[in-house]
Amino acid sequence: MSMEAFKKAAARRAADMVQSGMVVGLGTGSTAKYMIERLGERITEGLEIMGIPTSEDSAEKAQKAGIPLTDFATHRRLDIAIDGADEVERGTLNLIKGLGGALTREKIVAQAAKRFVVIVDASKPVDHLGERAPVPVEVLSFGWECTADRLASYGARGVKPRTDRDGSLFVSDSGNMILDCHFGPIMDPAALSAKIDGTAGVVAHGIFLNMATEVLVATEQEIERWEL
Numbered sequence: 001m002s003m004e005a006f007k008k009a010a011a012r013r014a015a016d017m018v019q020s021g022m023v024v025g026l027g028t029g030s031t032a033k034y035m036i037e038r039l040g041e042r043i044t045e046g047l048e049i050m051g052i053p054t055s056e057d058s059a060e061k062a063q064k065a066g067i068p069l070t071d072f073a074t075h076r077r078l079d080i081a082i083d084g085a086d087e088v089e090r091g092t093l094n095l096i097k098g099l100g101g102a103l104t105r106e107k108i109v110a111q112a113a114k115r116f117v118v119i120v121d122a123s124k125p126v127d128h129l130g131e132r133a134p135v136p137v138e139v140l141s142f143g144w145e146c147t148a149d150r151l152a153s154y155g156a157r158g159v160k161p162r163t164d165r166d167g168s169l170f171v172s173d174s175g176n177m178i179l180d181c182h183f184g185p186i187m188d189p190a191a192l193s194a195k196i197d198g199t200a201g202v203v204a205h206g207i208f209l210n211m212a213t214e215v216l217v218a219t220e221q222e223i224e225r226w227e228l
């Protein structure tokens with residue numbers, strides 16, 4: 001099976017957990033896209049749900065799929081949120097998210113959800129967060145250079161603003177910059193998370209601790225379901 005097929009398998013399995021009447025957090029990225037498509041199919045079969053998207057991109061995909069959207073003004077609490085991840089730590093289900101740039105909205109949606117189901121292919125599990133992925137940090141553009149220096153003082157290498165493929169500055173849906181911070185394997189993610197959270201200029205970062213309630217990992221043999 002190709003990596004795309006793995007992503008699709010995990011995404012469809014998660015979409016099939018959704019039941020009529022639920023308010024659903026709609027993640028962002030190439031795996032979440034398959035989940036949105038599957039929810040769209042199920043709506044044509046009679047499923048009745050409302051979605052809260054984690055990005056403008058997912059809002060557009062949800063609208064195309066026919067998923068009615070709602071917002072936090074109407075629904076403070078979500079029944080379930082389903083999203084991809086860049087890394088999943090074995091044993092803890094802690095995550096790095098945000099290589100798609102939607103980390104702040106994704107964190108708000110995950111935090112508001114009773115269940116947060118993470119869908120990944122077999123390339124995403126790691127022994128320690130940071131092994132492969134940088135930690136994306138969404139920052140205000142004001143004083144970003146100072147914020148970057150501060151992040152570097154925590155051990156991040158090569159901290160620089162994310163750019164789009166054409167070299168232009170990446171701007172998040174909320175109008176902020178993303179600094180990708182390469183820490184390497186993170187031995188104490190709670191301590192690092194607290195330090196980054198306490199840094200002026202930081203809006204949110206991509207370390208998601210104790211948020212995932214279950215992770216679906218699509219492997220060659222099966223879709224593994226990890227829970228704590």
Ligand SMILES: O=C(CO)[C@H](O)[C@H](O)COP(=O)(O)O
Pocket residue numbers: 027028029030031032083084085086096097098099100101102103106
């Ligand atoms: O956090 C995210 C976007 O901000 C994505 O969920 C994460 O980057 C995984 O993406 P993909 O499913 O395309 O591998």
